[in-house]
Amino acid sequence: MNRIDIKSLNPEQLAEFAVENGLKGFNAKQIYVWLHQKNVTDFDQMTNLSKQAREMLKEKCFITNLEIAQKQVSVDGTIKYLYRLPDGNCIETVLMRYEHGNSICVSSQVGCRMGCKFCASTQGGKVRDLAASEILSQLYATEQDTGERVSNIVLMGIGEPLDNFDNVISFIGIITSKDGKNISQRNISLSTCGIVPKIYELAKLKLGITLSISLHATTNEARKRTMPVSNAYPLEQLMQACRDYTKTTGRRISFEYAMIKGENDTQEDAVRLSKLLHGFINHVNLIPVNPVDGSPFSQSDARIIKEFQSKLTQLGVNATIRRRLGQDISAACGQLRNEHR
């Protein structure tokens, strides 16, 4: 018999499971609180359940837990974790400390099949999707390790969240539930390389999260060179999906632009970028791209990035250069896992 991944069940699914197995509705709530507020790792820790109920849960379900395989702490307090999943695969999670609270960057897949040329996470392709419980456990394990609360979540680690749509949506449902961590949807950002049909699907859910688009180029030719997803979904389609998303959800979109030396950092790129963003609340994050082993791309010079930012400002686009936390431990996303592999 396949045991049930109980941490991936939302409150309604858990209530249904409880009743089907002879428990009461209030037992489901007790179990949910143990799993999602108290972060228990073992059914025997659920001390307000009868022994019989705990034995039934042990027989029919399992609790996903992560192990710390490696941990790097920066002088600025940023922590990068390599977490080992129950099947032995590893993923990365980063905790960033800001004045307004702790923010966590979580992975959504083991590896990634999107093939962005500047990204370490895609070297080796996608191994598998993460279950909702495995995305949740990154936050729970990090809170447990640090003893600190996490208030903001960024789905920007290893993997393309919209390529693991159902599990990512379940994750958002559970992490925002009132008997769980009760994190506001407004405090969650989801970053995508631009899987157009999934952007429309996401829009229909009308979530209060922030959608973030990794743009990284201003023409289809250039984008195809660095982001193969452009072969399937050219910029015109992507920007149309963004316009639709904003209209349907009433939420603004944030745009990310990785600055790659000699590839997308000219003044002409800045002009084209301002035109692409026309009609949106004009704000873009410029990200000095991290060097990745085996990639021909390197980050633009600081002067070029500044000039790019000034040009955008002149053109009425508000651009910020991303402050890089954890510089001393900042291997590019996916690199720690690659070393481990």
Ligand code: SF4
């Ligand atoms: S940048 Fe994101 S979507 Fe692209 S390969 Fe890396 S993890 Fe995948």
